[in-house]
Amino acid sequence: MKNLLVILVCLIIGASSCEKTNYEDNLPAFEITVLDETENVVPGAMVSLFLTQEDWENQKNPVITQSTNELGKATFNDLDEKVYYFFAEKNRATNALEVSYLELPLEINKMKTITTTIR
Numbered sequence: 001m002k003n004l005l006v007i008l009v010c011l012i013i014g015a016s017s018c019e020k021t022n023y024e025d026n027l028p029a030f031e032i033t034v035l036d037e038t039e040n041v042v043p044g045a046m047v048s049l050f051l052t053q054e055d056w057e058n059q060k061n062p063v064i065t066q067s068t069n070e071l072g073k074a075t076f077n078d079l080d081e082k083v084y085y086f087f088a089e090k091n092r093a094t095n096a097l098e099v100s101y102l103e104l105p106l107e108i109n110k111m112k113t114i115t116t117t118i119r
Helices: 002-017 053-058
Strands: 029-035 046-050 064-067 073-076 085-090 111-117
Touching: 029 046, 029 085, 046 053, 053 085, 064 073
Parallel strands: 029 111
Antiparallel strands: 029 073, 046 064, 046 085
């Protein structure tokens, strides 16, 4: 009986010390590197994300806008699983002459990285 009591106490202590681990998915992220025509990075370029081609064409209703860092990168975190159109500009140079959208929606736990050139 004493052995049963010891085992029971050990089980209770063991069960109470177990923590439930919550695993959370990370929302999609998108990183864009902006280059100029000579393939140099462009710090200080403004990068905007849009949900529709119409908004992109009219430069209206951006989801978010960020400036590129000293490495020419803008990182957008906690986005929705959607296709985004992106527009980059600095000093009248833009990426409007090239494909400026993601072909597939962003995915949970993944960061999409692309490079765009402004002219």
